[in-house]
Amino acid sequence: MNADTDENESRAAxxxxxxxxxxxxxxxxxxxxLRAPHTVRTELRRQINKAMEELNYVPNRLAGGLAGTRSDIVGVVVTSLYYSEFASIIDTLQSALLESGLQVMLANTxxxxxxxxxxxxxxxxxxPAAVAIIGVDHPPKVGELLRASGMPVIEMWDIxxxxxxxxxxxxxxxxxAAQASHLMERGYRKLAFVGSxxxxDTRAQKRARGVARRIAEAGLRSVVKSTSQEGxxxxxxxxxxxxxxxxxPEIDGIICNSDVVAFGVLRALRKRGKKVPDDIGVIAFGDSEASNCMFPTLSTVRPNRQRIGQLTADAILSRINGGDPRTIAVEWELVGRESTGKI
Incomplete structure (x- = not known):
């Protein structure tokens, strides 16, 4: 039996x-x-439930209950709908899938x-015909369920x-790392990472690790963190x-994990009489529409959300039609604006 056959069997639902x-x-x-549990004795039900858990079995809600049946649904699982962080991804993904007769079922964790x-x-x-889900870090049971489903699974936003x-x-x-480099190249030396x-939220944690790694490589003092579990x-x-x-008080550069957090940081600095970027530089992540309307305008990282949505749709359609699994790195852009203008 070849490796491809082993992989197919391991992914069989x-x-x-x-x-x-x-x-x-x-x-x-x-x-x-499953249909009438009261008609099955308690101990046997327990054994059946245990087997379903061990094998990661998920009941089929489609009419007829045929094991091979697939719907025209693509399940899309996001971690937040707050401030429309993933709205552009979902909008692009849904439009592309509709052209192929597939419908999005959206869930927010x-x-x-x-x-x-x-x-x-x-x-x-x-x-569903496929599942698209934010991130590559999931609770263990989620990973087991998705692997056992035998369905195409496209993880978005992170690789x-x-x-x-x-x-x-x-x-x-x-x-x-790029956020930290941007500040250091402009003369900022005492850096902090601020945000939710x-x-x-492993993506924010990874960005914080990138900041810390780049600062350590430059031989500067360790990054100071001011974070919260709040949204x-x-x-x-x-x-x-x-x-x-x-x-x-000596902090002279602040890296924010999101634009909306940076808006509040700029407000705090203004109230404290701190000049941005002369006294403190600020850079964020997300490039929301308001970032270029702030005073000063906000330096940030612009992820290509529409590209992620389109390439996710392409990957879903490819996998449904027998294409090979792929990992695709999507480009992003660091947008330097007035909030990091110090040289």
Missing amino acids: PTLASIAGRVGVSVNTVSRA RYDPEQETRLVRSILSWR GGDIIDSAVGIDHEAVG VREN GNPDLGERLANDLLDAD
Whole structure:
């Protein structure tokens, strides 16, 4: 048996027959345990449920319950809808898939690992044609479910990690290193990383690691961090900036994990009488529409969201039609504006 056959078998979705074989009962008994659990004795139900968990079986909600049935749905799982961070990706992805007769089913995990597991399990029960999901770092059960599904899985927004099937995104650690380099090239030396860095926001964590690595390579003092588990917003940015400068007034460069946090940082600096960029330089991530309307205008990193959406759609269609898994690095741009104008 060749490697390709092994891979195909390892990605084959578990069926009622595989559950029945594991427990040593008929397919009808397993089906009855799912449809009318009260008709199956308690101990046998427990064994069946245990086998389903071990094999990562997901019930089929489609009419007829045929194991090979696939819908025209593509499940799209994002971690946030806050400030429309992924809106352009979803819009581009949906438009491209509609042209091929595929519909998007959207789920928002809110960075909650338990919710991500429930949502992925629910989406898989509809037998989607494919799943597109933000990030490459997931709760262990989510990875098991997606691998066991046998469906095309395209991880979006990040490529830095263990990829399930295919991925389309950016190298977030490289982004953080570029942000630090941009400030250092303009003469800033005492740098801080500020923002919302939640436990399950691994992309922000990777950018913070990139900042720390680049600063260490330059032989500067370690990056100072002022972060919170709260969702990012301008009020949080203002509060974190004030905490940061109260504790370390010599900070002269601030790297924000998002534009909306940077808006609050700029507000805090203005209230404190700090001149940007003369006293402190500020750079962020996201390039939201407001970034070029701030005073001063905000230096930031612009991820190519539309490109990620289009290439994700292309990867989905390719995999549905038998194409090979791929990992695609998407370009991004560091946009220097007035907030880092110091030379």
